[in-house]
Every structure is written in structure tokens, then in C-alpha cells.
Amino acid sequence: MVNLRIAGQCLAPMCCAAYACHVLAPGQDTSQVMSMTDEQAHTPAPPPDDKVLGLLGNKKAPAMHIPGAGNLGIALLIVALGMLFAASLVSYLVVRYHMHLGPGAEIHLPPGLWVSTAILLISSGTIHWALAAVRRDQEKMLRLALAVTFALGIAFLIMQTANWLDLAAAMHRSLAAIHAQADVLLPGGAIIPADRSLVQHHDLLVLFYVFTILHGLHVLGGLIPLAVVTLRAFSGRYSRNYHPGVRYSVMYWHFLDIVWLLIFAVLELTF
Amino acid sequence: MTTTAVAPVSAEASAAPVKNYLKQTTTIRSWLLTLDHKRIGVMYLIISLLAFFIGGMLAEVIRTQLLTPSGLIFHGGGAAYRQYNQVFTLHGIIMVFMVLVPMTPAAIGNFTLPLLLGAKDVAFPRLNLFSFYLYVSGAVLAILSTVLGAVDTGWTFYAPYSIDSNSYVVLMVAGIFLLGFSSIFTGLNFIVTIHKLRPRGMTWFRMPLFLWATYATSIIQVAATPVIGVTLLLLIVERVMGIGIFNSALGGDPVLFQHFFWFYSHPAVYIMILPAMGIVSEIITTFSHKTIFGYRFIAMSSLAIALIGFVVWGHHLFVNGQSAELDAIFSFLTFLVAIPSAVKVFNWLATMYKGAIDLKTPMLYALSFIVLFTIGGFTGVVLGALSTDVVLHDTYFVVAHFHYVMFGGAIIAFLGGLHYWWPKMTGRMYSEPWGKFACGLLFIAFNLTFFPQLVVGAHGMPRRYATYLPEYQSYMVVSTIGAYLQLIAFLTMAGYLLHSLFRGAKAPENPWGGTTLEWTTSSPPPTENFLGTPEVDVPYDYSLVEYDPAIGSYIRKEPVPFAEQAH
Numbered sequence: 001m002v003n004l005r006i007a008g009q010c011l012a013p014m015c016c017a018a019y020a021c022h023v024l025a026p027g028q029d030t031s032q033v034m035s036m037t038d039e040q041a042h043t044p045a046p047p048p049d050d051k052v053l054g055l056l057g058n059k060k061a062p063a064m065h066i067p068g069a070g071n072l073g074i075a076l077l078i079v080a081l082g083m084l085f086a087a088s089l090v091s092y093l094v095v096r097y098h099m100h101l102g103p104g105a106e107i108h109l110p111p112g113l114w115v116s117t118a119i120l121l122i123s124s125g126t127i128h129w130a131l132a133a134v135r136r137d138q139e140k141m142l143r144l145a146l147a148v149t150f151a152l153g154i155a156f157l158i159m160q161t162a163n164w165l166d167l168a169a170a171m172h173r174s175l176a177a178i179h180a181q182a183d184v185l186l187p188g189g190a191i192i193p194a195d196r197s198l199v200q201h202h203d204l205l206v207l208f209y210v211f212t213i214l215h216g217l218h219v220l221g222g223l224i225p226l227a228v229v230t231l232r233a234f235s236g237r238y239s240r241n242y243h244p245g246v247r248y249s250v251m252y253w254h255f256l257d258i259v260w261l262l263i264f265a266v267l268e269l270t271f
Numbered sequence: 272m273t274t275t276a277v278a279p280v281s282a283e284a285s286a287a288p289v290k291n292y293l294k295q296t297t298t299i300r301s302w303l304l305t306l307d308h309k310r311i312g313v314m315y316l317i318i319s320l321l322a323f324f325i326g327g328m329l330a331e332v333i334r335t336q337l338l339t340p341s342g343l344i345f346h347g348g349g350a351a352y353r354q355y356n357q358v359f360t361l362h363g364i365i366m367v368f369m370v371l372v373p374m375t376p377a378a379i380g381n382f383t384l385p386l387l388l389g390a391k392d393v394a395f396p397r398l399n400l401f402s403f404y405l406y407v408s409g410a411v412l413a414i415l416s417t418v419l420g421a422v423d424t425g426w427t428f429y430a431p432y433s434i435d436s437n438s439y440v441v442l443m444v445a446g447i448f449l450l451g452f453s454s455i456f457t458g459l460n461f462i463v464t465i466h467k468l469r470p471r472g473m474t475w476f477r478m479p480l481f482l483w484a485t486y487a488t489s490i491i492q493v494a495a496t497p498v499i500g501v502t503l504l505l506l507i508v509e510r511v512m513g514i515g516i517f518n519s520a521l522g523g524d525p526v527l528f529q530h531f532f533w534f535y536s537h538p539a540v541y542i543m544i545l546p547a548m549g550i551v552s553e554i555i556t557t558f559s560h561k562t563i564f565g566y567r568f569i570a571m572s573s574l575a576i577a578l579i580g581f582v583v584w585g586h587h588l589f590v591n592g593q594s595a596e597l598d599a600i601f602s603f604l605t606f607l608v609a610i611p612s613a614v615k616v617f618n619w620l621a622t623m624y625k626g627a628i629d630l631k632t633p634m635l636y637a638l639s640f641i642v643l644f645t646i647g648g649f650t651g652v653v654l655g656a657l658s659t660d661v662v663l664h665d666t667y668f669v670v671a672h673f674h675y676v677m678f679g680g681a682i683i684a685f686l687g688g689l690h691y692w693w694p695k696m697t698g699r700m701y702s703e704p705w706g707k708f709a710c711g712l713l714f715i716a717f718n719l720t721f722f723p724q725l726v727v728g729a730h731g732m733p734r735r736y737a738t739y740l741p742e743y744q745s746y747m748v749v750s751t752i753g754a755y756l757q758l759i760a761f762l763t764m765a766g767y768l769l770h771s772l773f774r775g776a777k778a779p780e781n782p783w784g785g786t787t788l789e790w791t792t793s794s795p796p797p798t799e800n801f802l803g804t805p806e807v808d809v810p811y812d813y814s815l816v817e818y819d820p821a822i823g824s825y826i827r828k829e830p831v832p833f834a835e836q837a838h
């Protein structure tokens with residue numbers, strides 16, 4: 001019997017508390033499930049149930065696997081987050097379209113972005129490799145691939161932090177320049193300086209931070225369940241027939257990758 | 272796993288008495304940390320009803336203010352008018368984000384969805400509890416912002432005022448952000464549940480219609496809500512960092528805010544109305560004791576409304592600087608939405624035709640819904656036409672329109688659902704005469720309140736002002752009297768419903784003669800809902816149930832087959 005209580009069932013960065021998604025009351029009849037797979041072999045025997053969340057999960061209410069539910073859940077999560085990022089990109093493009101950037105306060109994207117992009121791309125490859133490994137029951141390979149992916153995820157965040165720090169200097173300069181020229185102060189602290197283009201460069205930088213940090217938080221949110229899945233791989237939980245956590249991680253990770261490529265492309269083309 | 276025809280086990284009938292979900296465990300912890308969809312539904316219900324009460328009292332303040340042209344409560348201009356703005360803003364925010372969006376999907380939906388499906392619970396019970404706490408935290412932030420210094424932007428937070436306005440917009444918006452994520456996770460959970468937990472025999476086109484409505488609603492929740500999340504996030508960034516995204520003074524684009532806001536908020540009105548229509552479909556067929564007419568049309572019209580609803584948001588921007596071409600396209604698409612809405616109305620009427628109509632309280636609510644929603648829909652079409660909207664935009668006509676659809680539609684149907692499933696939820700019957708009285712009074716009071724607003728709106732009275740021209744006073748007085756009568760109706764309702772909890776007759780399994788699965792288990796159901804997994808055939812076959820005067824309940828002639836009996 002396999003207990004799935006905390007595997008990366010739910011990779012939402014915001015729903016760490018909700019990892020263990022798969023709990024059904026005992027007595028849940030598997031016959032009601034539409035598609036039958038091997039995973040059904042893991043139906044637990046029904047002990048008494050009080051359907052209450054315990055601090056470490058409810059020992060009495062055993063985890064119950066509904067085939068395909070996790071996949072669909074992650075897919076829907078990706079739809080929701082996809083809308084989130086799509087809306088951010090649209091808003092960025094509209095704001096950018098309204099800007100008239102003059103020469104002068106030229107700001108360049110830090111070249112380190114190319115490095116982080118490469119890291120993320122490679123990690124998408126390694127996590128795919130993990131999936132291929134578990135499908136062939138190659139446990140050692142699975143562990144290695146997951147560990148490497150996790151390390152690459154961390155590396156990506158470190159690289160992004162370096163990029164943010166890199167731009168912070170430019171941000172600082174632009175702010176100082178704005179303050180030097182400021183001539184209109186609106187209530188609430190907003191400013192209309194003589195040089196519009198300076199301010200707009202500043203705004204552009206803020207937007208850069210907003211979108212890359214938004215993405216970074218989602219990577220961070222993905223790393224936590226990925227760590228759980230990796231640990232589980234090391235304790236030998238997964239097999240060819242049973243590896244939902246790995247599958248969900250792969251879906252989510254590819255999604256982060258695609259979103260990043262889009263954000264990066266748009267930033268490179270419009271900065 | 273083949274069919275063994277065993278009657279569903281009710282609390283009385285089983286050998287070892289099965290405790291119902293209310294009595295299973297009684298500690299506070301067992302409620303606060305419950306994974307039982309029914310308890311979570313009840314907790315949503317309690318909180319959203321509390322919010323409804325607060326929002327309602329604010330409405331009474333608004334109506335009292337408008338008794339006289341210069342204002343009865345807030346007068347003298349400046350600060351006083353700002354307070355009036357705060358009152359209607361809070362009224363709107365509470366009613367939309369804390370009452371209408373969560374009430375029907377999350378409260379009624381949580382309680383009934385697995386029961387209608389014949390399932391033990393939703394697919395992800397922990398996520399469900401998590402959504403509930405997101406909802407609570409969002410509400411707490413919103414209350415905090417109100418206590419510290421109330422928002423006065425209107426529920427729409429239009430930029431640039433929401434950026435300049437010196438009140439606690441950031442906190443309020445952060446609260447709504449959390450409420451939004453609660454809504455996303457609920458929708459996600461429901462979609463997966465409907466996909467994966469339908470019992471044997473329940474194909475897509477054998478699902479009860481409420482499930483179709485919930486399914487369509489959930490799609491909107493998952494796909495549209497993230498957009499308001501980003502919008503509100505950008506609003507916060509803009510305020511905190513002082514940059515120009517929506518603020519034209521800083522090179523931003525205020526119309527962009529409106530596009531984003533309505534990209535969510537128009538579909539959001541369907542988050543409110545679709546489950547309401549689902550409830551009405553269930554009630555009409557049950558109390559007509561006749562199978563629903565045009566099942567597939569009703570099911571598909573839910574999806575159609577949800578999908579078309581995504582592309583009509585521009586009708587809120589007809590006079591706000593949108594190009595004429597876009598105006599025309601959005602106007603056309605808006606007219607399209609009226610078609611699936613009308614399809615539903617015709618199907619409900621056809622269902623009642625030659626049915627054995629039983630005018631119990633839930634049915635009265637369903638009939639009220641049809642009348643009020645039809646008026647609301649028609650006024651919507653008037654607003655969707657470009658030339659009339661130019662005149663009517665931002666007048667009381669719009670206020671009356673959305674109250675007819677949101678209150679006359681969504682809330683009235685919610686109340687119908689509450690009365691319909693009350694015996695299942697609480698195990699008690701409420702007083703039928705009092706129920707009818709409150710429903711009738713509410714119907715009259717509602718029209719007294721909002722019909723005059725249609726008229727003054729057409730005469731050009733603008734919305735969101737603390738004062739008005741004396742010529743409108745007689746209408747405004749009637750409207751206020753209506754609002755007070757509504758309060759009486761709601762207090763009556765609270766009275767007999769609470770009374771029923773303690774003194775009400777014990778509810779039988781199937782008091783109304785419903786054919787969906789929740790009526791095959793005891794009232795209230797056991798924690799596991801069903802002791803086995805039911806198998807189902809075509810829905811709404813009323814030849815299967817008949818009234819048994821001996822127990823005052825409908826019984827099934829052939830018991831529902833249960834796939835497997837758990838012992």
C-alpha cells in the first residue's frame with residue numbers, strides 16, 4: 001500500500017498547506033472511478049474515519065488515490081497560473097506601448113539573464129530525464145536526475161538574485177536622477193519630473209522586478225514539493241507503475257520553463 | 272461490483288446507528304479542521320450569511336440617507352459625503368466578493384456537489400479546507416482595512432482614484448486577492464471532482480443540472496479569477512512604488528485597468544448567476560414532479576453562457592474611451608449572451624407546463640427568480656445596446672439592472688436552494704407558512720425597492736451621489752420603504768430558520784420528492800454521505816418516487832442500487 005499523503009500532489013506555490021490533496025473517505029469505492037489503471041492496486045483498507053485534519057495529516061483517514069485526479073488538478077492549476085502570467089504580460093506590453101523612452105537613461109538587461117535562462121532550460125531537460133528514468137524503473141537515474149533538477153532550480157534562483165542586484169544599481173541611479181530633476185510632487189508621493197523619459201525608465205525597471213519576482217516565487221513554490229518528491233525518490237517510493245509526484249513535478253516545471261522563455265523574450269525585445 | 276439492490280441506509284434503519292455528519296464529532300477542533308465537504312459548506316454558509324447581514328445593514332444606511340434629497344444621515348458635503356461613499360463601497364465589496372461569489376458555489380456547492388454526485392467527498396478535501404481559510408483570511412484583511420480607514424472607491428476600484436484615494440485600498444485589495452485564490456482552488460477542486468468521482472452509470476448527460484452549472488462556474492473561477500489577481504497586484508505595486516501603470520498622470524493607462532477589471536468581473540457575474548440557475552433547474556423539476564424539459568439545452572446553455580461571458584466585458588466601457596469598432600463588437604457579443612439565458616427560461620416554463628406543481632417555499636423562490644431574472648436580463652439587453660447605454664450608463668438604471676440579476680437572480684435562487692436543501696443540511700423542517708410569507712414579502716419588497724430605481728435611472732438620476740434632485744424624492748421614498756420591508760422579510764426568515772433548528776419537525780429522507788441522489792440518504796447525511804456507491808440511471812425520472820403518507824416522505828419504488836455495501 002502506498003500512502004500519498006504529502007507527495008507533491010499540489011505544486012501551487014500558494015498552497016503548500018494543501019499538498020496532501022488526495023484524501024477520500026474510506027469505503028470510497030474504486031469502481032466509481034472512470035479510468036482504471038495500475039494505481040488502483042493501492043486502495044487502502046477502510047479504517048474508521050473522522051475526516052478531521054491532524055497536525056501531521058490524519059492518521060485515521062488514509063490517503064486515497066483517485067487515478068488521474070492529480071494530473072487534472074495540476075493541469076487546471078497551470079491554466080490558472082497561465083492566465084495570471086498572460087495577464088501580466090499583456091499589462092506589461094500595454095504599459096510599454098504607452099511609454100516614449102527617449103535616449104539618455106539607457107538601461108540594459110543584465111547579461112546574467114541568459115545564464116539563468118540556460119539553467120532553467122537544462123533543468124527542464126533533467127526533470128524530463130527523471131520521468132524517463134522512472135518509467136524504465138531506473139531508480140538510481142531517477143534520484144540523480146531529480147537531485148540535479150533541484151540543484152539547478154536553486155542555481156536559477158541564485159542567478160536571478162544576482163540579476164536583481166545587478167539592476168538595483170541602475171534602478172538607484174535612475175531614481176537619483178529623477179529626484180534631482182523633480183519639479184512636480186503629487187499628493188501621495190508620486191512625481192512628475194521634467195524628464196518624463198527618466199521616470200518611464202524607472203517604471204520599466206519596476207515592472208521588470210514585478211514580473212521576474214513573480215516568476216521566481218513560482219519557482220520557489222515549485223522547489224518545495226520537488227524537494228519532497230526527491231526525498232521520496234531516495235526512499236524508494238516510486239516505481240514504473242506508480243510515480244504521480246514525479247509526473248506532477250514535470251508538468252509544473254515545464255510550465256515554469258515556458259513562462260520564463262516568454263517573459264524573457266518579451267523583456268529582451270522591448271527593453 | 273455488480274448491482275446489489277440494497278436500500279440506502281438511513282440513520283434509523285441501520286443496525287448499528289450511523290451518526291450523521293453534525294453529530295459524528297462535536298469538538299470545535301473537529302469543525303475547524305474538518306475535511307468533510309458538508310461541514311466546510313456549512314462554515315462557508317455561516318460566514319457568508321454574516322457578511323450578508325453586514326452588507327444588508329449598510330444597504331439600509333444607504334436607503335435611509337436617500338430618503339431626502341439633501342441626505343438624512345450624511346449631509347453638509349466634504350467629509351460627510353466621503354463617508355457615504357465609504358458606505359456604498361463597503362456594501363458593494365462585501366456583497367460581491369464576500370457574499371455572492373462564495374455563497375452559492377462555495378456554501379451550497381460544497382454541501383451539495385458530492386451528494387448530488389453520490390461521492391464521499393470532493394476530490395481534494397485538504398485543498399477544500401485550505402480554500403476556506405483563504406476565504407476567511409481575505410475577509411479578515413478586508414475587515415481590517417475597514418476598521419483602519421474604510422475604502423471609498425466604489426467596489427470597482429477604478430484607477431486613478433483608487434491610486435490617489437488616501438484610504439486603505441492596498442489592504443482591501445490584498446484581501447480580495449486572497450478571496451480570489453480561494454475561489455480558484457474551489458473551482459479547481461469541483462472540476463476534478465466532477466470529472467473523476469461520478470459514480471458508475473452517471474455519464475455526463477445524466478448529471479443533475481446543478482452539476483453542469485457548477486462545472487461551468489468552476490471553469491470561470493479557474494480561468495478568469497487570476498486576471499483580477501494580477502490587476503489588483505499591479506494596483507498595489509503602483510500605489511506602493513509610485514509608478515505609472517494605470518495612473519494617466521504618470522503615463523499609465525486607466526482604461527487598461529477597466530479592461531482587466533471587467534475581464535474578470537463580467538465573468539464573475541456568471542459565477543454568481545450560473546449556480547443560481549442550476550439551483551432553479553433542480554427546484555423546478557422537483558416541484559413540478561416532472562422531468563426537466565430540454566435537459567441538454569439547459570446543460571449546454573450553462574457552458575455557452577460561461578464561454579460567451581468571457582468576451583463581453585467591453586460593454587462596461589462603452590462610454591469610457593473604447594474605440595467605436597470595439598464598442599460594436601462587444602455590443603453584439605453582449606446580445607448573444609441573452610440567447611442561452613432565454614433558452615433556460617423557456618425550458619423551465621416548459622418543464623412546469625402540465626406538471627403537478629407544488630407551490631412549496633423553494634418553488635416560490637424559483638418562480639420569483641424567473642420573473643426577476645427576466646426583468647434583469649431584459650434591462651441588460653437595453654444596456655448592451657450602444658445608443659441606450661450612452662444615456663443610461665452610470666445612472667440608477669444600471670443599479671437597478673444589476674440588483675435585479677444579482678439580488679433578484681443570484682440571491683433569490685440561493686435562498687431557494689437554502690430552503691430546498693435545509694432539511695438535508697440540518698435534518699429539520701422549517702415552517703412552511705412562514706416560509707411562504709417571507710418569500711412573498713421579499714418579492715414585493717424587492718420590486719418596491721428596485722423598480723422605482725429603473726424609472727429614476729431612465730429619467731437620468733446618476734448613481735453614487737449622496738444627494739439628488741427633489742423631483743426624484745417620491746421614487747426614492749418608495750424604494751426605501753421597500754428596503755425596510757426587505758429587512759422585515761429577512762428577519763422573519765432568520766427567525767423561522769433558527770427556530771426550526773431547535774423546534775422543527777425531523778426531516779424525512781426525501782421531503783420534496785426529489786430524484787437526485789442526495790434524497791436517497793438520511794437527513795442529515797452520515798459523514799460518509801452514502802454507505803456504498805450508488806449507481807445511477809437517467810436523472811429526473813419521477814415515476815420512481817411516490818409519496819408515503821405513513822412517514823411523510825417520498826420513497827423510491829425501486830431502491831437505488833448500491834455498487835458495494837461497506838460494513
Ligand code: HEM
Pocket residue numbers: 427540541543544586587605606608609612647648649650651652654655656660663664665669672673676677680681
Ligand atoms: C442578459 C444578460 C445581461 C446583459 C445583456 C447585461 C448587460 C449589462 C451591461 C451592458 C452593463 C453595463 C451598463 C453600464 O455600466 O452602462 C451591465 C452592468 C452590470 N451587470 Fe449586467 N447584463 C446581463 C446579466 C447580468 C447578470 C446575470 C449579472 C449578475 C449576476 C449582471 C451584473 C451586472 C453588474 C454588477 C453591472 C454593473 C456594475 C457596475 O458598473 O457597478 N448582469 N450589464
Ligand SMILES: [Cu+2]
Pocket residue numbers: 536537540583584586587
Ligand atoms: Cu458585464
